[in-house]
Each structure stands twice: as structure tokens, then as C-alpha cells.
Amino acid sequence: MGAVCCRPQPVDFDGDVNLFHFVLLRCVGKGAFGKVRVVQHKQTRDLYALKYINKVKCVKMKAVANVIQERRLLEEVDHPFIVNLRYAFQDDENCFFVLDLMLGGDLRFHLERLGSLPEDTVKFYVAEIASGLAFLHQNRIMHRDLKPDNILLDERGHAHLTDFNIAVHFSERRMLTGVAGSMAYMAPEILTKRGYTYSIDWWSLGVCAYELIFGRRPFRGKTNNDLTHSIAKDQLKFPEDCEKKCSRQGMMALKALLEREPSKRLACKPRSEGYEEFRQHPWFQSIDWEILESKEMKPPFVPDSKKANFDASHELEELLLEDNPLKAKQRRANQDNLSAEMRQMEEQFTPYDFKKMHRRSYYPHNQHIVSTVTASESTGALVASRPATPATTDQRSDRAMVRQNGHAAFDPSDSPMREKVMSEKEHF
Template sequence: MGAVCCRPQPIDFDGEVNLFHFILLRCVGKGAFGKVRVVQHKQTRDLYALKYINKTKCVKMKAVPNVIQERRLLEEVDHPFIVNLRYAFQDDENCFFVLDLMLGGDLRFHLERLGCLPEDTVKFYMAQLSSALAYLHDMGIMHRDLKPDNILLDERGNAHLTDFNIAVHFGERKLTGVAGSMAYMAPEILLKRGYTYCIDWWSLGVCGYELIFGRRPFRGRSNNDLTYSITRDPLKWPDDADKKCSRNGMLVLKGLLERDTSKRFGCKSNGEGFQELRRLPWFRTIDWDTLESKEQTPPFTPDAKKANFDASHELEELLLEDNPLKAKARKANQDNLSAEMRQMEEQFTSYDFKKMQRRSYYPHNQHLISTATATSSGLASSRPGTPANDLRVENSQLRVVEGADGIMYSPNSFDMHRDDIQMKERDITHVDPEKEYS
């Protein structure tokens, strides 16, 4: 008789999505107030990346508006080169994002391992990312934090844009809030003259330069030096630039790193900037008609036998976690919540992509089941979706946002990396959407 009462309750897959719907697999990353792990849907057997954000820590870091804004923006976007939202829900302790699982790692991981990437590989990524940016801008969204850390590869080697934590809608009025990763910020952000979606094209240029040459185009030993370099220094090429990049490639990078937004590639209105970019000689080898269908074979295929992320997160989860994640029934009494907790409770609404009849860009998801169920060691994901900064904070760039008291930098400031001063970033940088416009 006693065994009957302990029998697991049946799962209502037709009801609102919750953590009981998923099998929790390996942990692949952590952030300031949450972690990222691989999960498998118990009914469909599909694999996803689960990012969970601790509500209490979120409130302490005044990041509630960012989490809610990210949740809303991800519901709007649906593109083959974006890490798309599949489910969203919450329990008493956490807010959950269930996103496309990227098995190939982020480009920061590969850049640090390889030093630089071949020009043709970078061109392929930039074509895919420019398609994603054009889509976002057409939706009235600017990303504001494009960098190698936030570019994820699937297991075939296609590039995807992730981390919409400080993404924001834009309109005719320019924004003035300083938000993003400093080394990738466009000069108009640092000069505080107001900016719009053109900043994303600048960041794409910085990423392309860094991936090809293994170093960023503008650098500094201090924040002031870096600001000066981004806003005033002429664009220079490494001594061996002609060995790593063609003249047509350099012309594209130069056009994206144009300080005059009226001349910067990609910045013409009504999508004409993207069409102009597509017509450049450097992109003649790209078959734009089949790019978004992912019919093309990427020039680089991540090693499926290796973990493309920091494996120490799994050890930390096993040895150090005092409150491991598990599915829990919600408490009935929610009357004594703080204003911030109430805001998350009401505005971080549930989401199910199948009920929204959205497409899945990963029909191959099914064949990954055996890898997940047989052994967790074969699963590798780096920065899945918004998880981007959750997966590796150690070697990321300075991420800043300007509050009422000026620019606020994340803690644990200086961390030397290569020839630049790097800053450790918080996972969610507070930006008040209501105070973004000038």
C-alpha cells in the first residue's frame, strides 16, 4: 500500500509547460544567477538548452526588467540563424528559457583554441549573421551585444546569434543608454550622440576582423584608451593581413567599421543596406538563395567527439551545488511577494512554440537522443540562446550599462587576456527600457 502513494504523478503534456516535462541532463554553464543545462522533452524526446535564472538573485541585481524584456523579444523572433525560444515558464525559485540546443560551441571558444579562423569560414558566418541582423532590424529590434561569445554553432557548423538580454526595440528616436560589451561598441554609443540599429553592423565588423586576424581592430590598456581608439584611431591592418584576408574581404570589414553611419555597410534603410552588402564582391561565393534553408555545407564542422564548452561546470554541479535543480510543484500561496517578484510572476508568462505554430529549424533533433540517453559526455553546448553569457564568464569582454549615476561596470574588474584588458561581465546587465530614449 505504501508504494502506491509514492507513484509518480502523471504528466499533463496538454497543460501548461513546466519543468516536469523535461529530463535534466548535464550542466554546461553557469552565470551570475543561473545555469544552463541540456534537457530532453519527455514526450517528444527532443533536446534543448535550458537556461534558468534565480529570481532572488535577479531581484538583487535589479535585472528584472531585462529578464522580462528578453522573454518578450524572444517570443517575437523566429529565424534560422537565431537561437530561438521554444518554451518559457517559471516556478517559485526560477525563470526558465528553453532554447535551441547548439552542440558546436561559441566562436570565442573556437577562436581561443585556433587563434584565428580561415577567411572563407568567417565569410560564411558573416553571411549568416548578416541575414539574422537584417531580420531583427526589419522587426525593429537591435541586438546591442554581438560578439564571438554570443555566436553559437550547431553541430553542422552553422552560426546563430544568441543572448537577447540587452536587445531592445528601436524607433525613429535614437537611444542614448550605454549598453553592451565595450570592445564591440560602435563609436556613436561611446560618444553618447544617440544611436540606432547601425551599431549592430559595426559590431559585426569587429567580430569579422577579430575572427580573421585573431585580434580586434581597436584596443586599449584602459577604458579611456579603448574609448579613444574606437572613436578616433584609424583602422589598421596586421602586417600579415594580406596572407589571411583578400582585398575584397578587407573592403567589407572597412565598410562595416566606418564611423560615419551614412556610409557604413548595412545601414541603409528599408533593408537596402543588407541587399547592398549581399552584392559586394566578397560575398559572390555565397548562395544566398539556399543560405537560410541550411542546404549548404558549412566550411567548418565542430568536432562532435569533444566538449565545446568548459567541462568544469559539470563537476561544480556534482560537487558544489547545495540546491540542485529539480522539478517542484508550485506553492499555492503567492500573496506575500515583493513588487519585483510579483512583476516576474505576472509578466514572465508561459510560452510553447508548438502552440504558436512556429517552425523548428532543427528537424535533425531526433537523432541526438541516443547521445543524450546513452552518455552525457557526448553532449556539448556553449552559450545556448540567452545562455550566451551564462556559459563562460571568465574570458568575456567588459559589459557596461549607464545608470543614473553614470556608467556602471561589472564587478571583478581587470582580467588580463592577450594584449587587451578584459573585464568580467554580469550575466544580465540592467537596462531600464523606459529610460532608453532621448
């Protein structure tokens, strides 16, 4: 009788997705409001990354609108070099993002381990991320926080862009003015508050490429003011031994990406002309773009699958220090006494299942269905179906203040976006 009593309840895979659908495996990361761990879908056996955000912490940091914005925006994204959303749901304590699993670690981890990366390896990553950026910009989305921490490798060594926490839709008719992102990677037009659009992502890609090749950033400062001045005014210089690490064509590409005038910056010509200019740059002469974008080009570096390509202390902390470990729980029936913020999450952080849901556009505040998702049952990957985001009204401008840790926090009075206060080590 006891065995029958303790038998787990069967999982309803036909109902809305929830934590009962997954087996919880190891913890692989930690962020501002929660953690990231590997999970396995009980029905399909597919592995994913589960990012979960504590609701109470989210409310305290005034980041509710940010989380909802990320959830909605990810529903519009589907690309081979982006960490795509597969499922979204919530329980009484957390909001959950189930994402493509990247077992190869982030480029910050590999950069700190190796000091710098070979030029050909960096060129490969830059080309793959550029393909992802071009897709985002085509759909009027700018990332705004491109840095090595937010570039993840899969187990084969392909690069993927992640962390859409401060990504936002843009309109070319009205520039944004909010100071948002990680300061060392911000374009000068952000810091000088001249107004900006998608061209800032290409500047950030240039900073990343420079740092990965030479092991240091092109513009530095001991204080925020010093760093701002360096980004806005200092001449771009290369290390004395630069020719040993980077070809002449490579340095030309870095200069072109780190051009302070956005209209002259590499890849920033109107419409699709900019990306075509990028692809035709001499540095990428060896890249077969059709093969690369089909993910058939062999990566120059394959992460060691026998080693943890992330900080193993996250797993130890989960085992020894977590007083409220994550587990699947039935939801409370009574939801009448929720605060306004909790109610907002309850109503707007809606369930998402990439195998069941129609994709929607939330640009800027509509819900037009733009394409239907189909799935590969064997891999859990999306069959290419790229939604076109309609160009409608202007995105509201946003304002922000820069924190001392080099990140920006939104002023919620003028934007649906809220705070992002995360150190270089605290990334998803």
C-alpha cells in the same frame, strides 16, 4: 505498497509547460544569474537548452525588467540563424528559457582554442549572422551585444545569434543614447553619445569578423578611456601579415563595416537596401544567398561531436559544489507575501509554448497577435512564420553608465531595461 507509494506522478502535457515536462541532462554553461543545461522533452524526446535565472539574484542585481524584456522580445523572434525561444515558464525559485540547442560551442571557445579562423570560415559565419541581423532590423529590433561569445554553432556548424538580454526595439525617428553592451564591440556613436540606431550591430559584426580572422580586435586599450579613444579616433590598421590571412575583398568588407559614419557603413542604407548592398559586396561573391538562407549550404567547419565544445568545468561544478541543485518542484499555493519585484516576475514572465501559443508583438508596449506558430513534430523546429512588428510610437531613450569590466549597466530611472554586468567568461 512501497513501490506504488514512490511512483512518480504522471506529467500533464496538456497543461502549462513546467520543469516536470523535461529530463535534466548535463550542465553546459554559466551566466550572471543562473546556468544553462541540456534538457529533453519527455513527450517529444526533442533536446533543448534550458537557461534558468535565479529570481533572488535577479532582484538583487535589479535585472527584473531586463529578464522580462528578453522573454517578451524572444517571443517575436523566429529565424534560422537565431537561437529561438521554444518554451518559457517559472517556478518559485527560477525563470526558465527553453531554447534551441547548440552543441557546437560559441565562437569565443573556438577562437581561444585555434587562435584565429580561416577567412572562408569567417565569411560563412558573417553571412549567416548578417541574415539574422537583417531579420531583426526588419522587425525593428537591435541586438546591441554582438560578439563571438554570443554566436553559437549547432552540431552541423551553422552560426546562430543568441543572448537578447539587452536587445531593444528601436524607432528610426528617435535615436537611443544609452551606453549598453560589451565595450570592445560598441560602435563609436554609442561611446560618443551621439545617438544611435540599428547600424551599431553592423559595426559589432565588423569587429567580430576582424577578431576571428586576425585573432585580435581592431581597437584596443588598457583602460576604458583608452578603449573609447581608440574606437572613436584610431585609424583602422591591419596586422603586418594580413595578406596571408585575408583577401583584399575581405579587408574591404571589414573597412566598410568599421566605417565610423553610420550612414556610410556597409549594410546601413535605409530599409532593405542596406542588406542588399551587403549581399552584393565582392567579398560575398562566392555565397549563394538563397541556398545559405535555407541552411542548405555546407558549413566549412563541423564541430567534433565526440568532444565537449564548451567548458566542462560547469558540469563538475554542478555535481560537486552546487548546494541547491536544480530539480522540478511543485509551486507554493500561497503567493500573497511576494515583494514588488517578485510579483512583477510572477505576473509578467508568462508561460510560453511555441506549439500552442500565438506569437505576439510587444513593440513598444502592445500585445497585438502578429502570426500563428506551427511546429514540426519530428524536429521541434518552427515552420517559417516570421512576425512583422508594427512601427508605432517611439522607443523611450535609455541612459547608462559603463562598468570597469567593459560592460554597461542601465540606469533604471529612464528605461525598462536594467543591469547587465557579466564578464567575458560569464555568458549564456
